Amino acid sequence: MRFAKVSEHEHFSTEKLKKTNLFESPQMFCDTYCLEPGQSQKLHAHAGATKFYYVLSGRPTVTIGDETRELSAGEIAWSFDGEPHGVVNASDERVVLLVAMAPRPDR
Amino acid sequence: MRFAKVSEHEHFSTEKLKKTNLFESPQMFCDTYCLEPGQSQKLHAHAGATKFYYVLSGRPTVTIGDETRELSAGEIAWSFDGEPHGVVNASDERVVLLVAMAPRPDR
Numbered sequence: 001m002r003f004a005k006v007s008e009h010e011h012f013s014t015e016k017l018k019k020t021n022l023f024e025s026p027q028m029f030c031d032t033y034c035l036e037p038g039q040s041q042k043l044h045a046h047a048g049a050t051k052f053y054y055v056l057s058g059r060p061t062v063t064i065g066d067e068t069r070e071l072s073a074g075e076i077a078w079s080f081d082g083e084p085h086g087v088v089n090a091s092d093e094r095v096v097l098l099v100a101m102a103p104r105p106d107r
Numbered sequence: 108m109r110f111a112k113v114s115e116h117e118h119f120s121t122e123k124l125k126k127t128n129l130f131e132s133p134q135m136f137c138d139t140y141c142l143e144p145g146q147s148q149k150l151h152a153h154a155g156a157t158k159f160y161y162v163l164s165g166r167p168t169v170t171i172g173d174e175t176r177e178l179s180a181g182e183i184a185w186s187f188d189g190e191p192h193g194v195v196n197a198s199d200e201r202v203v204l205l206v207a208m209a210p211r212p213d214r
Binding site for chain 2: 002003004005006007022023025027028030048049050052054056062064065067069071074075076077078079080081083098100102103
């Protein structure tokens with residue numbers, strides 16, 4: 001099966017940001033990230049990898065390198081090799097992101 | 108600059124499917140593909156690469172391997188290493204896709 005309706009793969013956790021995998025290979029993974037208000041992915045970096053956050057819904061606050069922006073649906077942010085990146089849901093609404101990274105890290 | 112509003116990067120051509128690059132690195136490219144009615148990307152394959160089509164708008168007909176489906180906004184289709192994939196806009200409305208591939212091919 002090589003098809004999915006992304007909205008059927010949006011799952012939230014009261015504990016922390018919830019990742020749900022859509023597909024993965026050695027070259028790439030693609031997940032949804034679902035963030036309740038207050039949840040976040042801390043600033044971090046991946047050597048040798050490119051990653052993006054595409055906003056499906058909500059208003060995430062995304063940092064790439066030394067730039068931080070509040071985004072909304074239809075906006076995308078990406079990090080290149082070794083660039084710090086992270087996301088905070090500082091709003092009072094849920095956030096859903098489509099996230100892809102290449103290559104897939106060990107996890 | 109590591110941020111973009113995807114709708115500002117949707118460009119159509121009367122001649123053929125129009126690709127507009129959002130970002131690229133050796134690990135991944137990310138484009139919009141805009142298809143007028145009747146336009147297509149022929150079935151093709153990439154050895155050693157993973158690629159996806161995420162539907163932003165319209166009703167593309169996507170083939171992955173031996174499966175063909177008409178998709179709508181919010182659906183995603185992906186091809187793994189060497190799998191044939193292609194897309195046809197067989198509808199009478201415009202189609203916009205978010206497309207990522209890893210690693211980036213020579214082009």
